[in-house]
Amino acid sequence: MHSLFGERLRQDVPLANYTAARVGGKGDFMLIAQSAEELETSVRHLWNLEIPFVILGSGANVLISDRGVRGVVILNRAQRFDIHAEQDPPTVWAESGANLGLIARTLAHHGLSGLEWAATIPGTVGGAIYGNAGAHGQDMAGTLILAEILHREYGKENWLCERLEYGYRTSYLKKHPGEAVILSGLLRLSKSTRENVQAQMEAFVAYRKRTQPPGASMGSVFKNPPGDYAGRLIEQAGLKGTRIGGVEVSPIHANFFIAYEGATSSDYWRLICLVRQKVLETFGIHLELEIERIGDWDDESAISLS
The missing domain is CATH 3.30.43.10 (Uridine Diphospho-n-acetylenolpyruvylglucosamine Reductase, domain 2)
Structure with missing residues (x-):
């Protein structure tokens, strides 16, 4: 190599x-x-x-x-993006490594609406396309026009949004890992004013600060089950503040696990398994992971995913 x-x-x-x-x-x-x-x-x-x-x-x-x-x-770290404000509708094209929040804040400066919901999302465009990221009732499925995809068998293609078969925090690509890589995306916007877009973004940022904890975390650990919220179930199961090693279920929002000094991935995984088992015993609901595990995990951990 x-x-x-x-x-x-x-x-x-x-x-x-x-x-x-x-x-x-x-x-x-x-x-x-x-x-x-x-x-x-x-x-x-x-x-x-x-x-x-x-x-x-x-x-x-x-x-x-x-x-x-x-x-x-x-x-x-492919982070280039281009704003096309003159088009109807206006669009932004971005490489898959571009920071989604940075793009949203830049669009606000230009008075372009459509990504206000993404202002507080720490991920990249590629990650958002892959996992159908969303917030405040909006997501990539309602924003993406097309994604430039490098497919292992077919080479480089443009996939329209419909081809990604979006669902709640999932997509065709997430269900078929290793099949293709996201190179860039084209997102749909609308014209507004700098003041209106900025005001909406500030409201979302303020809401996040009120409801989500600071500190090192992966974001939401579990998907919300149909008609309910993972955080509510974890809280009602009495698990807020539960800690294993250096990782704690946040006392502010129970679907966020905070890592402190000395935390390990094993701490995270043991806490995830404990929380999921307790919610299953209490409510009969199996929480599905929103996060993904990467790397060399032992057989015992792999079995506990099921």
Whole structure:
């Protein structure tokens, strides 16, 4: 691989530095993709060499094993985006590593509406497309026009939103991991005023500060079950403030688990399993993970996912 990637290829990289929860082991190798073109080239090479890889953006919504990640971690830093305010409707095109919140704040400056809900989301465009990120009753399914996809079998294609088969916090790509990689996305906007967009964003930011805890976390751990909220169920099960090792169920919002100094991914996983088991015993509801686990997990942990 060194002959292909040269100095771009790093070895034994601590991955906790690249995740929102600040936990996880080392990656065998890491490549940083600074553009969609670099991302595409890297992925094609790794597919051709049959070398396993994972793509890491902002590191939100992922739990990396303490044992680390075998193969290659591609750190997606393809962050370019272009605003097309003159179009009808206006749009923004963004590479998959671009920060969604930064784009939303930039659009507000231009008086363009459509991404106010994303102002407080810490993830990337690619992660949002992949997992159908959303907030305040809106999501990527209602915003995305098309995604530029690199498919392992068919090469580079433009997928219209409908082809992604969006559901609540899921998509075709999430259900078929390893089949394709997101290179960029085109998002639909509407014209407004800077004052109106900014006011809506500020309201969302204020709501987040009131209802969500500060500190290192992955974001929402579980999906909301139909007709209910995971946080409410966890709270009603008496689990707010429950702690294992360095990880605690937030006393502010029970669907957020906060990592403190010394926390490990194992702490996270043990707490996740405890919370899910308690909610199942109390309410008969099996909470489905919103976060994804990455890396080298043992057989016992894999079995407990079911």
